[in-house]
Amino acid sequence: MSSPAISPSPPLRLLAIETSTDRMSVAVGDGSPGGLSLSYSGPGAAQSSANLLPTVGQLLGEAGWSLAELAAVVFARGPGSFTGLRTACAVTQGLAYGAQAQGVEGGLPVLPVDTLLALAEEARWLSEQAGGAVPEVIVAMLDARMGEVYVAVYAVRHQRVVSEPLQAPRLCAPAELAAFLQPIPGASEPAVLLAGNVFDTYGDALMGLPGQRQAAWPTATALLRLAPALLREGLAVAAHEAMPLYVRDKVAQTTDERERLRLAQTASAAG
Structure with missing residues (x-):
């Protein structure tokens, strides 16, 4: 079930999280051209689970914003790294629910973006x-x-x-x-x-x-630029609906599957 449409009129305060690849990208801003945007980019993959929350806290502090003042948490839902997507969803849900302790009834809306x-x-x-x-x-x-x-x-x-x-x-x-x-x-x-x-x-x-x-790589600042229009379209959801988009259903291949893939690629290169 989608949340009500969020008006993108200023001042819009957004947090964006991107951990779909082996890079971690986090940003806070209003999503407007030339508007406020503070961002961090660094190693992702397994390091995202340890570094993501401290980075979020640092950027919110630099912006002078509290979690409860955010209009929404925006996150890249996939496809991408299974570990990275699970990390983004878990942290997004945790932050959205955590805002309840600061007086946000029901928690913050979240915006999943491909x-x-x-x-x-x-x-x-x-x-x-x-x-x-x-x-x-x-x-x-x-x-x-x-x-x-x-x-x-x-x-x-x-x-x-x-x-x-x-x-x-x-x-x-x-x-x-x-x-x-x-x-x-x-x-x-x-x-x-x-x-x-x-x-x-x-x-x-x-x-x-x-x-x-x-x-190009997916970035949190790209998520910020996309967010106002997506929020206006009513695409924000409740925290429990922050789910990954898995395009690859199976991460392990059998020996025979890997060999068929290798032969297909060899044949294509030879052709």
Whole structure:
């Protein structure tokens, strides 16, 4: 059940958490262009569970905000690292419920955001900051390890990434991306931006994909920029509904599965 729509009129006080990858990113701010934004980025993965809460406390202190003054806690729900996603959900729920002790009846609202949407927004922002043309479509790709990529496709309208994806997050072998993206819905080739952290690892397999390339990671500051519109759409939920988005249902592969994957990748490279 969604919470009531939250008006994004200033002053909007938000906390954003991103631990979907081996980087940890935390930010506080109002989500407006040129508005207040304090952020931290550092090692994630297993370190997130130890460092996340102290970092949240430090940033709130620097902003001069109490937990109870927040409009919502925003977090990247996945896909991504299983440990990182569980950490983000647990900390988000703990903070939301913890606000009850400071007088917030029922706790704070939470805003789950797809990690690949945050990645697409970060890529759009980086391209804009570099003076690049505004893309019509962003293909967001995140390294899923084990020879696979998380991928989703988003439209850009009026310099904003549309939250509803053209193609929903899925798991894909790099060699299969060309077939998955042909044709890329909603745009011509020059207006497509391929974005993510996959180019160094899977560059050879991605050479045939159409579009410009932008190295990017999901960040907490991207979550802040997305949050006002998402809150206005009524996408905040109660703390108990802060759940991860798992695209990969199985993290372990059998020896036979790994060998089939290796042979498929070898055949694709040879072709």
